[in-house]
Amino acid sequence: xxxxxxxxxxxxxxxxxxxxxxxxxxxxxxxxxxxxxxxxxxxxxxxxxxxxxxxxxxxxxxxxxxxxxxxxxxxxxxxxxxxxxxxxxxxxxxxxxxxxxxxxxxxxxxxxx
Amino acid sequence: xxxxxxxxxxxxxxxxxxxxxxxxxxxxxxxxxxxxxxxxxxxxxxxxxxxxxxxxxxxxxxxxxxxxxxxxxxxxxxxxxxxxxxxxxxxxxxxxxxxxxxxxxxxxxxxxxxxxxxxxxxxxxxxxxxxxxxxxxxxxxxxxxxxxxxxxxxxxxxxxxxxxxxxxxxxxxxxxxxxxxxxxxxxxxxxxxxxxxxxxxxxxxxxxxxxxxxxxxxxxxxxxxxxxxxxxxxxxxxxxxxxxxxxxxxxxxxxxxxxxxxxxxxxxxxxxxxxxxxxxxxxxxxxxxxxxxxxxxxxxxxxxxxxxxxxxxxxxxxxxxxxxxxxxxxxxxxxxxxxxxxxxxxxxxxxxxxxxxxxxxxxxxxxxxxxxxxxxxxxxxxxxxxxxxxxxxxxxxxxxxxxxxxxxxxx
Amino acid sequence: xxxxxxxxxxxxxxxxxxxxxxxxxxxxxxxxxxxxxxxxxxxxxxxxxxxxxxxxxxxxxxxxxxxxxxxxxxxxxxxxxxxxxxxxxxxxxxxxxxxxxxxxxxxxxxxxxxxxx
Numbered sequence: 001x002x003x004x005x006x007x008x009x010x011x012x013x014x015x016x017x018x019x020x021x022x023x024x025x026x027x028x029x030x031x032x033x034x035x036x037x038x039x040x041x042x043x044x045x046x047x048x049x050x051x052x053x054x055x056x057x058x059x060x061x062x063x064x065x066x067x068x069x070x071x072x073x074x075x076x077x078x079x080x081x082x083x084x085x086x087x088x089x090x091x092x093x094x095x096x097x098x099x100x101x102x103x104x105x106x107x108x109x110x111x112x113x
Numbered sequence: 114x115x116x117x118x119x120x121x122x123x124x125x126x127x128x129x130x131x132x133x134x135x136x137x138x139x140x141x142x143x144x145x146x147x148x149x150x151x152x153x154x155x156x157x158x159x160x161x162x163x164x165x166x167x168x169x170x171x172x173x174x175x176x177x178x179x180x181x182x183x184x185x186x187x188x189x190x191x192x193x194x195x196x197x198x199x200x201x202x203x204x205x206x207x208x209x210x211x212x213x214x215x216x217x218x219x220x221x222x223x224x225x226x227x228x229x230x231x232x233x234x235x236x237x238x239x240x241x242x243x244x245x246x247x248x249x250x251x252x253x254x255x256x257x258x259x260x261x262x263x264x265x266x267x268x269x270x271x272x273x274x275x276x277x278x279x280x281x282x283x284x285x286x287x288x289x290x291x292x293x294x295x296x297x298x299x300x301x302x303x304x305x306x307x308x309x310x311x312x313x314x315x316x317x318x319x320x321x322x323x324x325x326x327x328x329x330x331x332x333x334x335x336x337x338x339x340x341x342x343x344x345x346x347x348x349x350x351x352x353x354x355x356x357x358x359x360x361x362x363x364x365x366x367x368x369x370x371x372x373x374x375x376x377x378x379x380x381x382x383x384x385x386x387x388x389x390x391x392x393x394x395x396x397x398x399x400x401x402x403x404x405x406x407x408x409x410x411x412x413x414x415x416x417x418x419x420x421x422x423x424x425x426x427x428x429x430x431x432x433x434x435x436x437x438x439x440x441x442x443x444x445x446x447x448x449x450x451x452x453x454x455x456x457x458x459x460x461x462x463x464x465x466x467x468x469x470x471x472x473x474x475x476x477x478x479x480x481x482x483x484x485x486x487x488x489x490x491x492x493x494x495x496x497x498x499x500x501x502x503x504x505x506x507x508x509x510x511x512x513x514x515x516x517x518x519x520x521x522x523x524x
Numbered sequence: 525x526x527x528x529x530x531x532x533x534x535x536x537x538x539x540x541x542x543x544x545x546x547x548x549x550x551x552x553x554x555x556x557x558x559x560x561x562x563x564x565x566x567x568x569x570x571x572x573x574x575x576x577x578x579x580x581x582x583x584x585x586x587x588x589x590x591x592x593x594x595x596x597x598x599x600x601x602x603x604x605x606x607x608x609x610x611x612x613x614x615x616x617x618x619x620x621x622x623x624x625x626x627x628x629x630x631x632x633x634x635x636x637x638x639x640x641x
Contacts, residue, residue, distance in 0.1 A: 023520050023523040026366070026523070027368060027523065029364060030364065030365055030366040030367070030368055031368055033363050033364040033365045034363075034365045034367065034368070034372060034375075036363070037360075037363050037365055037375060038375070041375065041378055041379060045382070045383075046378045046379065046382045046383060046385075046386070047375075047378055047383065047386055048383055048386060048387070050220065050221070050222065050223040051220050051221075051371070051374070051378075051386060051390075053223065054219050054220045054223060054371070055220070055369075055371055055372075058216075058369050058371065059368075059369070062368055062369065097364075100364055101364075104364060111290060111292075175611045176611065177541060177611050177612065181541045181612075182611065184539045184552065185538075185539045185540050185541075188538070188539060189539060189554075189578065189581050189582065190581070190582060192539065193582075193586075242639055242640055243639055243640060243641055244641060245640075245641055248641075413549075414541075415552075416551075416552060417541055417542060417549050417550065417551040417552035417573075418549060418628065419548055419549050419550075419628060420549065425637075425640045426635055426640050427632055427635040427636075427637050430628055430631040430632040430634070430635050431627070431628060431631050433635055434631060434634070434635075484611055
C-alpha cells in the first residue's frame with residue numbers, strides 16, 4: 001500500500017517531478033547506507049555469513065522496488081540507483097557510501113527547494 | 114504473594130513487551146529523530162500500565178474478562194461493531210508478527226521467507242495446543258529476555274546518558290521542515306499504537322482469568338504491570354537510542370525488520386547478532402501467540418462460548434477452532450505476498466483507530482462500583498485513565514490523515 | 525415461577541454471560557421473553573439464547589447475514605432456572621439439560637483428544 005500511496009501522490013503531484021520521487025530517493029539513500037554498514041561489519045567479522053547474504057538480498061530487492069517506482073527514470077538520482085544495483089553484493093563500503101552521499105545531496109537540495 | 118511467581122510474572126512481561134511494530138518503529142525513530150521520541154515511548158508505556166492494571170483488576174474482581182463485560186455495557190449492535198473492528202485490526206497485527214518471524218528465521222537460517230512463515234505458524238500452533246496457558250506465556254516471555262542484549266549493547270558503546278535522559282522530556286526537535294514535522298507526528302501516533310495495542314488489554318485480562326486471579330492477586334497485578342511493562346519499555350528505548358547513535362551518523366533509516374540486529378552486532382559482534390535475532394524471534398513469536406489468542410478470546414467471550422487454555426482444547430472446542438482459524442487466516446494474509454513493513458503500518462493505523470472503542474468500556478467497567486465494589490478506580494486511576502483515553506482518541510483521529518500525508522512516515 | 529424481584533432488563537440482564545451449575549459458559553442473554561398483558565404486571569418469562577434471538581435487535585440485512593453464518597437456532601431458558609444475577613447469570617441446571625451446549629458438543633467431535641498437557 002505504501003507503494004500505491006506513493007504512486008498516487010506522485011501522479012497527483014506530477015508537475016513537481018522530482019519532488020514526487022523524494023520519498024523513494026531518501027529510501028534508496030538509506031538502503032545504500034545500510035548496505036555499506038552491513039559490508040563494513042561483515043569485513044570486521046561481526047556478522048554471520050547467512051545474515052550478510054540475506055540482508056544484501058533484501059536491501060537489493062528494496063532498492064530495485066524504489067528504482068522502479070521513480071517518475072523520472074532518466075534523472076541523476078535514477079542513474080545513482082541504477083549504478084547501485086549494478087554493484088556486486090560485496091561492494092566496498094566506501095563505494096556504496098559515495099552513492100548514498102550523492103543521493104543525500106540530491107535529497108537535501110530537493111527538500112530545500 | 115509468591116516471590117517466585119511474581120518474579121516470573123515480571124520477567125514474562127519484560128520479555129513479552131516488544132513486538133515487530135515496536136522493533137521497526139524504535140529503530141526508525143532513533144535514526145530519524147535522535148532521542149526526541151523517547152518521551153513518546155515513556156508516556157505510552159504509562160498508558161499501557163494504567164490500562165493493563167485496570168484490565169487485571171477487572172478480571173480479578175469481577176471474575177469476567179473485559180470482552181464479556183464489554184458486550185453487556187455496549188449492547189449487541191455497538192458490541193458487534195467493536196468486535197468486528199478489533200478482530201480485523203488484531204488479525205492484521207498477527208499477520209505482521211508472522212511475517213516478522215519469517216524474516217527473522219530467514220536471517221538466522223538462510224531458509225526462504227514464506228516457508229519460514231509456514232514453519233513458524235505450525236510451531237506456534239503446536240505450542241499452543243500442547244502447553245497450558247501459564248507455560249505458553251512463560252515460555253515466550255522468558256525466552257524473549259534475550260532482547261536484553263540491546264541494553265547490553267547500549268551500555269557497551271558508552272552512550273551520552275544525559276542526552277538520553279533528556280529524551281524523556283516531551284519535545285519537538287529544532288529545525289524540522291513541515292514534512293518532517295508531519296512525519297514526527299506520525300511517529301508519535303505509531304509509537305502510541307504499537308505500545309498500547311488493544312490486543313494486549315484483551316490478552317492480559319483473559320490471562321488473569323486463566324490464572325484464576327482473585328482480589329488477593331491485586332498486588333501481583335499492580336507490580337507485574339508497573340515493573341514488568343516499565344522494564345519492558347526500556348528494551349524499546351534501548352533500540353531507539355542505538356538507532357540514534359549507530360544508524361543516524363551512517364545515514365541509515367532502517368527499512369527492514371532485520372536491521373535492528375545490526376545494533377547489537379556493531380558493538381558485540383556475532384554473539385550480539387545471534388542473541389538479538391533469537392530475542393527478536395521469541396518476542397515476536399510471543400506477540401503472534403497473544404494476537405491469535407486475543408482474537409479467540411474476544412469472539413468466544415462475546416458469544417458466551419467456553420474458552421481458555423487452562424482447559425484442554427476439547428474442553429473449549431469453539432475457542433480451539435477460533436484460535437486455529439485466527440492463526441491460519443493471519444498466515445493466509447502473509448501468503449498473499451503483502452510486505453511485512455506494509456503489514457506493520459496497517460497494524461498500527463488500524464489499531465490506533467480501534468483503541469478508543471477498546472478502552473472506553475474498560476474505563477466504564479473499572480469505574481463501576483456495582484462490578485468492582487471497593488476496588489473500583491480511585492482518583493489516580495480515574496484521572497490517568499481518562500487522560501489517556503483523551504490522548505488515544507486524539508491520536509486515533511489524527512492517525513489516518515497523518516499516514517496518508519506522510520506516506521506512512523516516509524516523507 | 526420463582527420471583528426475581530425487580531430487575532432492570534436492559535442494564536442488568538440483557539447481553540449478560542450465562543454460566544451453568546458447573547460454572548461453564550453457556551451463552552449470553554441474547555433476548556428476553558416477556559409475559560403479561562395491557563394493564564397487568566410485566567414479567568420476565570424466559571431468557572432467549574442463540575443467533576435466532578437477534579432478529580428483533582438488529583437491522584434485517586444484518587440478521588440475514590447472521591443467519592447465513594450461524595443459523596437461527598434459539599434456546600429458551602425459563603426464568604425459574606436462574607439462581608443469581610450479578611456480573612453473570614447463574615443457572616441451576618447443566619447447560620445440556622437446557623439445550624445450551626448443542627453446538628459446543630457438535631464441534632467437540634472434531635477436536636482430537638491428544639497431545640495437550
